[in-house]
Amino acid sequence: MKPAPFEYHAPVSLEQALELKAQSGEDAKLLAGGQSLVPAMNFRVVQPGVLIDLNRVSELSYIREEKKAIRVGAMARERHLEFDPVIEKRAPLLHEAVPFIAHPQIRNRGTIGGSLVHADPAAELPVLMLALNARMKAKNISRERWIEAKDFFVGMFTTALEPDEILVEIEIPFMPPRAGWSFMEVAPRAGDYALMGVAAQVTLDEAGKCKEARLVYLNAGEGPLEAREATQLLEGEPPNDILIEETAALASEKEINPFGNVHASAEFQRHLAKVLTKRTLQQAIQRAGELQ
Amino acid sequence: MTQPISITLTVNEQEYTREVEPRMLLSDFLRHELGLTGTHVGCEHGVCGACTILFDGESMRSCLIFAVQADGHAITTVEGLAKDKDNLHPLQQSFWEAHGLQCGYCTPGILMSMIPFLKQNPDPTEEEIRHALSGNLCRCTGYQHIVDAVKLASEKMK
Numbered sequence: 446m447k448p449a450p451f452e453y454h455a456p457v458s459l460e461q462a463l464e465l466k467a468q469s470g471e472d473a474k475l476l477a478g479g480q481s482l483v484p485a486m487n488f489r490v491v492q493p494g495v496l497i498d499l500n501r502v503s504e505l506s507y508i509r510e511e512k513k514a515i516r517v518g519a520m521a522r523e524r525h526l527e528f529d530p531v532i533e534k535r536a537p538l539l540h541e542a543v544p545f546i547a548h549p550q551i552r553n554r555g556t557i558g559g560s561l562v563h564a565d566p567a568a569e570l571p572v573l574m575l576a577l578n579a580r581m582k583a584k585n586i587s588r589e590r591w592i593e594a595k596d597f598f599v600g601m602f603t604t605a606l607e608p609d610e611i612l613v614e615i616e617i618p619f620m621p622p623r624a625g626w627s628f629m630e631v632a633p634r635a636g637d638y639a640l641m642g643v644a645a646q647v648t649l650d651e652a653g654k655c656k657e658a659r660l661v662y663l664n665a666g667e668g669p670l671e672a673r674e675a676t677q678l679l680e681g682e683p684p685n686d687i688l689i690e691e692t693a694a695l696a697s698e699k700e701i702n703p704f705g706n707v708h709a710s711a712e713f714q715r716h717l718a719k720v721l722t723k724r725t726l727q728q729a730i731q732r733a734g735e736l737q
Numbered sequence: 738m739t740q741p742i743s744i745t746l747t748v749n750e751q752e753y754t755r756e757v758e759p760r761m762l763l764s765d766f767l768r769h770e771l772g773l774t775g776t777h778v779g780c781e782h783g784v785c786g787a788c789t790i791l792f793d794g795e796s797m798r799s800c801l802i803f804a805v806q807a808d809g810h811a812i813t814t815v816e817g818l819a820k821d822k823d824n825l826h827p828l829q830q831s832f833w834e835a836h837g838l839q840c841g842y843c844t845p846g847i848l849m850s851m852i853p854f855l856k857q858n859p860d861p862t863e864e865e866i867r868h869a870l871s872g873n874l875c876r877c878t879g880y881q882h883i884v885d886a887v888k889l890a891s892e893k894m895k
């Protein structure tokens with residue numbers, strides 16, 4: 446199958462890309478890694494009249510360490526995130542989870558910006574951005590604005606971006622002190638979209654009580670899904686197995702909303718969520734303790 | 738600009754200049770414009786891995802890249818591995834010796850995935866090899882002999 450014809454532009458600066466986006470309106474699509482867009486075009490599910498290729502906009506491809514946060518350009522490849530020493534040190538949760546995204550051949554091309562804007566509920570990066578409290582910088586020809594991860598993902602394959610906006614940068618805060626992390630998922634084969642996945646980050650206080658806990662799930666609703674009620678059971682308490690059990694039960698039975706698919710019923714997804722929640726919490730708490 | 742665009746790229750160390758429609762996939766460009774039919778096409782949505790090539794040395798799906806995007810870049814296809822038919826690349830030689838293929842449909846994509854893998858992991862375990870093969874589907878072999886072939890290649894290429 447071949448994609449329908451389109452007008453092709455390959456801007457070399459962000460300014461040019463923004464101008465093209467402003468001129469060409471809603472019929473224009475941005476092309477990042479193409480690992481989600483091109484399959485859709487090959488099947489003609491998507492038929493943009495204009496394609497604005499961001500691959501020559503080199504100013505959007507970077508990973509930078511600042512005082513309290515990492516800044517990542519929207520065109521940074523998933524493979525770059527995987528091997529970046531700053532990310533390994535400052536956002537170990539992200540470092541641990543990126544290898545679960547597809548295969549190296551896909552990560553060599555796929556970008557962080559493309560994955561976030563695609564907003565697949567089964568994708569890892571949106572879940573991680575929510576768990577890490579990241580924020581996204583969106584730009585159009587006349588202004589820029591920051592959008593918190595919790596406001597960015599608004600539904601199935603839908604974000605808060607306006608049609609004339611380009612996602613240009615992602616800001617990821619450093620992992621706080623005394624925090625531990627864990628990411629686990631279950632997929633039919635390595636590299637496949639997961640049936641269920643959980644990102645956990647737990648911060649302890651000086652006395653070893655849980656100061657903050659975050660649990661974010663993939664494939665558990667219309668977008669990345671955070672279990673806020675469940676983590677409140679842990680917060681303020683010294684973590685123990687009974688609390689972890691209760692947290693996992695509440696999150697998996699009440700808070701998440703998996704739809705089920707050909708590989709797994711919703712019930713099985715809830716079962717996986719429960720098991721993975723327990724395991725990720727245990728690992729995150731253990732790591733937080735080790736780092737004290 | 739749905740009309741053809743002129744591109745110049747390097748494929749297997751040879752430079753080509755061609756006019757291409759923007760919607761032409763790199764996989765089709767290699768096969769139909771350059772006659773390099775070693776790059777196979779299975780699914781055209783990134784899943785099977787048969788079309789895997791090297792793009793500036795990194796393995797990628799040629800079915801998910803437009804030929805116009807390869808302008809100015811260097812592509813390596815399976816045809817670029819062997820010097821001639823009597824001098825197979827050690828990876829190819831290993832697939833031959835270890836029976837790493839049956840129909841051969843998946844083989845070019847697997848070879849082009851394993852070249853950078855073995856460069857990064859010169860002494861891989863079976864577990865690592867199996868993981869690295871997960872992005873390439875084979876409908877014939879059951880993978881066992883492919884794993885053996887990659888292991889053999891890692892020894893030959895040391």
Ligand SMILES: Cc1cc2nc3c(=O)[nH]c(=O)nc-3n(C[C@H](O)[C@H](O)[C@H](O)COP(=O)(O)OP(=O)(O)OC[C@H]3O[C@@H](n4cnc5c(N)ncnc54)[C@H](O)[C@@H]3O)c2cc1C
Nearest residue numbers: 475477478479480481482547555556559560568569612783
């Ligand atoms: C076989 C296969 C397996 C995969 N498995 C997984 C997996 O397990 N987990 C996972 O998370 N993903 C998986 N993916 C998807 C992969 O991670 C994609 O790379 C990613 O979802 C999209 O990123 P991209 O850069 O390729 O974006 P593209 O496909 O180029 O774009 C996706 C969408 O985002 C828009 N867009 C891109 N960049 C911007 C920007 N800067 N501003 C505004 N809009 C923009 C595009 O217009 C398009 O609508 C898989 C893909 C394949 C082919």
Ligand code: FES
Nearest residue numbers: 779780781786800
């Ligand atoms: S044809 Fe490209 S991955 Fe299947």
Ligand code: FES
Nearest residue numbers: 839841875876877
């Ligand atoms: S040998 Fe036939 S598909 Fe792999």
